[in-house]
Amino acid sequence: xxxxxxxxxxxxxxLFFPATMxxxxxxxxxxxxxxxxxxxRQQGGFYVPAFVLSNYERFLSLFFANVLGFSLMLAVVVAIxxxxxxxxxxxxxxxxKRKVQIVWLVALLSVLSLSExxxxxxxSTLFSRTAGITNLLVxxxxxSEAKALLPSFGAVLTGMVYQAFPYTVLVLYxxxxxxxxTLTEAARTLGASPVKAFFTVVVPALRNTIVATLIMVxxxxxxxxxxxxxxxxxxxxxLSVLITDQAIYQSNMPFAAAMAVFLVLVTLGLVxxxxxxxxxxxxx
Amino acid sequence: xxxxxxxxxxxxxxxxxxxxxxxxxxxxxxxxxxxKSLKVGVYGGYFKDSFDKNIFPDFTKASGIxxxxxxxxxxxxxxxxLDQAAKAGAAPADVSMMSQVSMLKGQSTDLWAPLDVTxxxxxxxxxxxxxxxxxxxxxAGIGAVSWYITLVTNTDVFKEAPTSWEALxxxxxxxxxxxxxxxxxxxxxxxxxxxxxxxxxxxDTEEGIQKAFDKLAEVKPNVRLxxxxxxxxxxxxxxxEIPMGQYYHDVTGLAAADGNPVRSTFPKEGGIQDSGCWALxxxxxxxxxxxxxxxxxxxxSIQATLSRKVGTSPTVKRELTDLTDAEFAAxxxxxDPIIPRYDLYQTKSDWLNQKWTELxxx
Numbered sequence: 001x002x003x004x005x006x007x008x009x010x011x012x013x014x015l016f017f018p019a020t021m022x023x024x025x026x027x028x029x030x031x032x033x034x035x036x037x038x039x040x041r042q043q044g045g046f047y048v049p050a051f052v053l054s055n056y057e058r059f060l061s062l063f064f065a066n067v068l069g070f071s072l073m074l075a076v077v078v079a080i081x082x083x084x085x086x087x088x089x090x091x092x093x094x095x096x097k098r099k100v101q102i103v104w105l106v107a108l109l110s111v112l113s114l115s116e117x118x119x120x121x122x123x124s125t126l127f128s129r130t131a132g133i134t135n136l137l138v139x140x141x142x143x144s145e146a147k148a149l150l151p152s153f154g155a156v157l158t159g160m161v162y163q164a165f166p167y168t169v170l171v172l173y174x175x176x177x178x179x180x181x182t183l184t185e186a187a188r189t190l191g192a193s194p195v196k197a198f199f200t201v202v203v204p205a206l207r208n209t210i211v212a213t214l215i216m217v218x219x220x221x222x223x224x225x226x227x228x229x230x231x232x233x234x235x236x237x238x239l240s241v242l243i244t245d246q247a248i249y250q251s252n253m254p255f256a257a258a259m260a261v262f263l264v265l266v267t268l269g270l271v272x273x274x275x276x277x278x279x280x281x282x283x284x
Numbered sequence: 285x286x287x288x289x290x291x292x293x294x295x296x297x298x299x300x301x302x303x304x305x306x307x308x309x310x311x312x313x314x315x316x317x318x319x320k321s322l323k324v325g326v327y328g329g330y331f332k333d334s335f336d337k338n339i340f341p342d343f344t345k346a347s348g349i350x351x352x353x354x355x356x357x358x359x360x361x362x363x364x365x366l367d368q369a370a371k372a373g374a375a376p377a378d379v380s381m382m383s384q385v386s387m388l389k390g391q392s393t394d395l396w397a398p399l400d401v402t403x404x405x406x407x408x409x410x411x412x413x414x415x416x417x418x419x420x421x422x423x424a425g426i427g428a429v430s431w432y433i434t435l436v437t438n439t440d441v442f443k444e445a446p447t448s449w450e451a452l453x454x455x456x457x458x459x460x461x462x463x464x465x466x467x468x469x470x471x472x473x474x475x476x477x478x479x480x481x482x483x484x485x486x487x488d489t490e491e492g493i494q495k496a497f498d499k500l501a502e503v504k505p506n507v508r509l510x511x512x513x514x515x516x517x518x519x520x521x522x523x524x525e526i527p528m529g530q531y532y533h534d535v536t537g538l539a540a541a542d543g544n545p546v547r548s549t550f551p552k553e554g555g556i557q558d559s560g561c562w563a564l565x566x567x568x569x570x571x572x573x574x575x576x577x578x579x580x581x582x583x584x585s586i587q588a589t590l591s592r593k594v595g596t597s598p599t600v601k602r603e604l605t606d607l608t609d610a611e612f613a614a615x616x617x618x619x620d621p622i623i624p625r626y627d628l629y630q631t632k633s634d635w636l637n638q639k640w641t642e643l644x645x646x
Contacts (some may be wrong), residue, residue, distance in 0.1 A: 043630075046360075148525065230516065249468070251360045251364075
């Protein structure tokens with residue numbers, strides 16, 4: 001089948017619905033948020049339409065820079081952990097029998113049906129002193145005394161990786177299934193071990209997919225605001241937690257909007273940098 | 285916006301409506317009461333359910349005024365809705381239960397219709413601080429309910445009950461506390477001022493507030509959890525994972541009655557007493573009915589019913605109620621309470637919020 005360029009307006013018709021959806025549910029709310037971020041906050045009240053920069057000024061401080069830095073770092077670490085775990089996992093999965101694959105995929109999809117709240121509370125129980133996994137280690141004689149593993153950075157990271165892992169697998173899966181098996185076979189024939197073949201043939205062949213997955217998990221992790229509260233200390237709270245505080249508890253919509261706009265801009269900037277670096281790498 | 289909220293009329297709502305219509309036909313007294321009606325805003329969820337069940341039907345029977353209860357969202361969203369509706373001359377609810385900070389914010393735009401105490405004879409039963417006044421002395425609101433936040437402990441971990449808020453600062457309690465995460469709902473500045481700085485008046489100046497923040501910073505190493513979600517702390521308190529903290533007195537009492545190893549203590553400096561007011565929107569046309577309602581709610585017997593059924597502390601003087609010692613102790617205490625400095629959360633909210641966030645996050 002040959003793909004023809006659209007000739008008449010009618011040929012664009014299939015685009016109208018998604019375009020309308022995009023405008024109504026993304027462009028309009030986002031534009032509203034940008035507008036509100038310039039409004040004047042009225043302390044002890046709400047806000048009035050205006051054009052002021054004070055909301056952005058308040059954000060430009062060492063304190064918020066640290067919180068932003070931590071949020072970005074956390075999202076990057078989550079993305080890297082997820083991809084490092086999910087890539088070999090998905091690769092092995094695609095080599096299994098179809099039935100086994102279906103069981104695994106259904107199990108992973110069912111994790112997606114859990115809400116962040118349930119994931120958070122489940123991990124906080126697993127990491128607790130009174131009912132957590134350290135009790136098993138004590139029973140096995142590995143540890144002398146049960147102890148709490150939360151609140152800690154490790155707990156936050158575990159929860160977030162757990163939450164993002166199924167997405168990572170689902171994004172990697174199609175690319176790995178389509179990967180030509182003769183590539184690895186050729187590598188094996190030429191004497192590479194399975195591990196070497198994975199790292200020298202599979203990983204480079206999937207370069208673009210891996211970068212795209214990293215970006216997707218990074219953005220997904222950046223929006224997390226519940227798990228850092230449930231599993232971490234205040235220094236592990238992300239910028240999203242502080243945005244929620246301002247929007248819901250302080251009724252300071254302009255400041256919350258300014259922080260959110262800033263977060264989106266920084267994210268877009270980082271994604272653009274990654275894509276550009278990827279292109280340069282390809283050219284070299 | 286209003287249409288959006290009202291439109292999805294589920295099967296459940298239709299059934300409930302049908303049931304209400306049937307019961308109305310069965311009870312002619314309530315049908316007649318339709319001539320006079322009042323829309324009352326109450327915090328959605330537990331409060332609204334309890335009021336609908338235990339309070340409003342009796343009021344309708346006694347006064348002939350039908351009550352349409354409206355679930356208020358928490359936070360300040362309801363204040364904003366009332367304010368904007370009043371500007372357009374409408375009142376989504378005639379009388380609303382409002383937090384003290386919302387009362388002050390509403391005062392700044394003259395949102396509350398001044399109440400006439402001569403039409404509320406029972407107002408004389410109230411403890412003075414529960415009469416909310418405009419700066420010029422007009423009455424903006426009348427105390428509806430109050431509740432306490434106290435020092436709670438796990439009895440397995442703490443065999444002896446603590447006696448003072450100073451326990452929060454005790455180095456022996458390192459990494460053992462669960463405290464509320466926001467400056468405006470934990471009221472820990474007031475606790476610090478009352479415990480160490482001679483009273484909440486110490487917060488009158490920014491230097492005084494700074495001193496309280498400095499003192500409060502010493503608590504930080506003891507805090508394991510800064511919670512926004514109540515279930516999170518309650519669970520940890522019961523299991524002993526986080527054996528001490530601040531929590532609601534009545535809820536802790538109920539948990540203890542269920543056999544959980546928890547206790548609520550009124551420290552010698554007093555528990556934190558927070559409260560809500562009944563306030564009338566200036567756009568309401570039901571001024572007479574509103575006064576009848578507020579008068580009814582201020583009766584000692586009704587306040588006692590609220591204590592027994594809803595778990596709130598009476599806003600009227602204790603000796604006027606028929607609460608037994610045990611019933612009173614379940615919701616309140618005779619120890620002079622710590623009253624939050626609501627004015628600060630109106631005039632200095634952003635500054636306080638910023639200092640507080642830097643304190644606990646930094």
